[in-house]
Amino acid sequence: MKHMMKLFLGLALLVTAVSPTVAQTKSLRVLMVGGGSSHDFDRWYRQEDVKTIEQGGAFNVRYTDRTDSVAHYLKQADVLVLTNNQPIPDDGKRAITKFIEKGKGVVLLHAAVWYNWEDWPAYNLNYVGGGSKSHEKFQPFKNYVVNAAHPITQGVPKKFEFADELYRHVFDPNAKGISVLVIGQSKETDEVYPVVYTVKHRKAKIVGITLGHDEHSHEHEAYKKLLINAINWVAN
Numbered sequence: 001m002k003h004m005m006k007l008f009l010g011l012a013l014l015v016t017a018v019s020p021t022v023a024q025t026k027s028l029r030v031l032m033v034g035g036g037s038s039h040d041f042d043r044w045y046r047q048e049d050v051k052t053i054e055q056g057g058a059f060n061v062r063y064t065d066r067t068d069s070v071a072h073y074l075k076q077a078d079v080l081v082l083t084n085n086q087p088i089p090d091d092g093k094r095a096i097t098k099f100i101e102k103g104k105g106v107v108l109l110h111a112a113v114w115y116n117w118e119d120w121p122a123y124n125l126n127y128v129g130g131g132s133k134s135h136e137k138f139q140p141f142k143n144y145v146v147n148a149a150h151p152i153t154q155g156v157p158k159k160f161e162f163a164d165e166l167y168r169h170v171f172d173p174n175a176k177g178i179s180v181l182v183i184g185q186s187k188e189t190d191e192v193y194p195v196v197y198t199v200k201h202r203k204a205k206i207v208g209i210t211l212g213h214d215e216h217s218h219e220h221e222a223y224k225k226l227l228i229n230a231i232n233w234v235a236n
Contacts, residue, residue, distance in 0.1 A: 035065030036086035071095035103203035105234025110212035
C-alpha cells in the first residue's frame with residue numbers, strides 16, 4: 001500500500017512539474033510570404049527575419065515564396081506576415097481576406113505596403129490604409145518614435161538611424177485610418193513619413209513597417225525589436 005501511495009505521489013509531482021513546461025513551449029504558427037523583385041527576400045526575410053521571430057521560442061515560422069500555396073498554408077497559421085510584391089492568385093487573395101476578416105493578426109513588411117496589385121484595390125484600402133508609390137534613394141535617415149506607450153515601441157530607442165529606402169507612404173482618405181508609431185525624416189526635404197503604424201480594422205490587428213531593404217535594417221537591433229514586438233502584438 002505504501003509503495004502504491006509513493007507511486008501515485010510521484011506521478012502527481014511529475015504531472016505538476018511537466019504540465020506548465022508543455023504549455024509554455026507551444027509555439028504559435030506564423031506564415032511569412034515573400035518573393036518578388038528588387039529585394040533579396042531569401043536572405044533578409046526567409047533567413048534573417050525568421051531567425052529573429054523564432055529566437056524567443058514563442059513562434060514557429062513557415063516561409064514561402066510560392067504565392068499559389070498561400071490559401072493552403074493559411075489554414076494552419078495564427079499570424080500572417082506579408083513581405084512580397086509578386087502577384088497573388090485569386091484563391092490566395094480570398095484566403096488572406098478571410099483570414100483578416102476572422103480577426104487574425106497581420107504584419108506587413110516593406111514591399112508589402114507598396115501599391116503592388118492594381119487588381120486588388122481593397123488590399124491597400126482596407127489592410128494597408130494607403131500605401132507607397134515611390135521612395136527616396138537608399139541612404140541613412142533618422143527615425144523617431146512618436147508613440148512610446150504602444151507595446152510595439154517598447155524597448156525601441158526614441159531615435160535611431162540606419163540606411164534604408166524611406167518610403168513616401170501616403171494615407172488613403174477613404175480608408176478607416178492608421179495610427180502612427182514611428183516616423184522617418186527625409187534628409188532631402190525634412191518631410192516625415194510613417195515607417196511603423198497600425199491599421200484601424202474592426203476585427204484584426206494589422207501593423208505596417210515600411211523599413212527593411214537589406215542588412216542595414218534587418219540586422220539592426222531597433223528593427224529586430226520592432227519586428228518581434230509587432231508579431232507579439234498582433235498575435236494577442
